[in-house]
Amino acid sequence: MLDINHISKTFHPGTISAKTALNDLSVHLAPGDFVTIIGSNGAGKSTLFNAVAGSFYVDAGTITLDGRDITYLPEHKRAKIIGRMFQDPLKGTAPNMTIEENLALAYVRSGEKSSLFSTLKKKDKDIFRERLALLNMGLEDRLKHPVGLLSGGQRQALTLLMATMSTPKILLLDEHTAALDPGTAEKVLELTKHIVEKDHITCMMITHNMHQALELGNRTFLMSDGNIVLDVKGEERKGLTVDDLLDKFRQGTGKDLDNDRILLST
Amino acid sequence: MLFILQTALELGFLYSLVPLALFISFRILNIADMTTDGCFVLGAAVSVTMAAAGHPFLGIVCAMLSGACAGIVTAFLQTRMGVPSILAGIITNTGLYTVNLMVMGWSSNVSLLKTETLYTIFKKTGIGKSWNEAILSGLIVILVAALVFAFLGTRLGLMIRASGDNIDMVRASSINPAFTITVGLAVANSLTALSGALVGQYQSTTDINSGTGIVVVALACLIIGETCLGKKTILKGVIAAILGSLIYRTIYAIILYTKVIPVQGLKLMTAVVVALAIFAPTFKDWLAFQKQKKTAGKRGQKNA
Known part of the structure; x- marks a missing residue:
């Protein structure tokens, strides 16, 4: 469904504040995949969504959605086949x-x-x-x-x-329940699950809740330094605990998961 | 007294399409469109020049089309060339000065002598007697306002309204904001030009400077109307634009006829009225706040 091939993005290149937000990232999503994404602050989670949705064009690589190359398609045209939600309800x-x-x-x-x-x-x-x-x-x-x-x-x-x-061909959820009170967040999440399952929507969801990341969907990405360092799916994902996930992250990147909101919620 | 009311109605209706245009550009699209002054003269110039050539009706249509073009130029500068919106309007406005002179045959004013205009034709029907000019203007304005209201309820109208309300959401709905802003400014400026076209034929003359300051006056009218009616719904907004213009022109007519203020002082008076009109909502808030401060203090004492 979604094919991302070696995309990179550097903000403010050639200046002192240059920041590589996406670093040669490649991933393939099958139709109906529901991916949860967690990662450190500034790991490039939202940047990945922005690249897919077309808020900016990537410096290198290609993005293909449902067989169509959308790498240089303007944002409002992509919006026809991409659904997107932000943390800010406004x-x-x-x-x-x-x-x-x-x-x-x-x-x-x-x-x-x-x-x-x-x-x-x-x-x-x-x-x-x-x-x-x-x-x-x-x-x-x-x-x-x-x-x-x-x-x-x-x-x-x-x-x-x-x-x-x-x-939509793909639904991008960027911590869409994070700004809501726990009860309402639960309700919106239930609705999300219901709609995604009913319409078999391919979906990516950024979350800072480790339990949620493992409970929901069929795949989990761990992101760090502009790339996906861990892609957990299938048998390996079943029975995985939050501690296992943190361990895997440490093994994969050589450092602790550093996200203030994750630390506060676990 | 009746004479004052008559003048106020005539001018109020004639100029009311400019506040209606600002309702679209300033209120709905959230763009301060400085094209307005030049666009008003453009409408008048096209309409009067064509009436002089014997085409009063076609003159009105062409005036609206030329106004729409002016709006499209401003929108193009803004959406495709990255010129900030206020500057885009000012640039178009400056260019229009030359265009307007060109339309009037490189003369700074054109007068119609014994040529037929919309108003002389309507006068011959004998409808409304001495009120015929106010009636014709009123009918045209009400028709246009109804069309504008209907337009804002269509899918395209909704897209334009959303562009001024939440541009992120517009992009996410696969709508190109450059397109909606262009359509919105074209419609708004065609209304401004229509107003100019009607005023030109009503007065049987037009002058290169007749549009100076019209954007400020129209803004004042819009705010006066909104202060009286509120601006919660689109219907209220459309009516407020026209009502505000009628109120403004009534005040203007009273000053003109009673000569409370010498005619030379009118510009200053206009500026004062405009400033006060824009100040009104702020003053209302301030008054409410003072009242709240007082009562809150008393309530506090009671509790203590």
Whole structure:
């Protein structure tokens, strides 16, 4: 599904603050893979997502998604086949527009050839209501409310719905529950699991919760210094504990996993 | 008194399309579009020149198209050439000065003598008697406002609104912000040019300097309207732009006729009105804060 071949990215090259964020990284994801990613601060986790989503172009290497070379495809064009969520719940929705208007924009991604001048039909609203009911947050009765009035958790759940409205080829989740309170985070995570399984979405999720990293999905990447140092999957992953994972990290990189948020959460 | 009201209605409607344009560029897209001054004159110049050539209706259409082009130039500078948005508008505005002179045949003003305009044609129908100019302007403005409101509810309209609200989300929805900003500025500037076109034919004349300061006045109108109506919904915003213009022109007409202030002092008066209008929401907040400070202190004492 996703093929990353030897990509590199250096920020501010040739200056004193030059930073190699991705260092000759290669990886292959099979369709339906659900990968959890953990790593030290500045290991390049978010940079990897930015490279895949097209926030910048890589210095070297190629990225292929579903057989299509997207290395130099502009960000907004990639967005048609890539769903993405950030840690900040404010990033994924337009606060001054209503819930239904936000969902209507997510509809644009579906690539349905409808006119630019079409308006929201009752049929569309019925679909929105049905989808929102899945969230179990009562949002289906608040279609006309501005999104700015919703809580962070509600906004993040709505963003999840929008990102998966038309099934993306790959879903990128960048600590999308980290800014939520534990109860809401749990709920959004359940929803994520449900939707990803239902639609068989290939998915990568950055997390700082080691337990979560092992419980969710079928693969775990450990990242350090702009590369994937450990790719745990299959039999090897079953029965693995957090301590095993930390040990493996130490063996792989020769140093301790250094991420303040991970240390705080374990 | 009635005469004052009549003038206020006529000018209020005629100029109300500029605040409506700013509602799209400034409020929705969140761009301070400095193309406005030159674009207003462009609309007037095209419309009056074409009316002089015997095409008053076509003149209005061409004025709107030329305004849209001006908007596209500003958007191009901004989205493709990396010029900061305010500077992009100022650059287009400066260039338009020459374009406007060119449109008027290298003359700094054009007057229509005995040529037919939209207004002389409508006057012949006898509708509304002496109020015919206010009625025609009002009808056009209401029609345009309804179209703008409908447009903002379409998929394209939503895309434009989202571009000013959360540009990250727009990119993530596979929408090209450069495209939506271009369309938004084109629509806004076609409205500004339409206003200029109507004013030009109404006054049967146009002058190269007739647009000076119009962006500030229009901004004041928009804020006056929003202060009265609130700006929660798109419908309110559209109505506020027109209402604000009517209120502003009423104040303006009263000053003009009662001569409380000498006519030469009008510019200063306009500036004062604009400053006060923009100050109003801040003043409201300040007042609320003072009240809160007072009552909070008392509440505190009660508890102590």
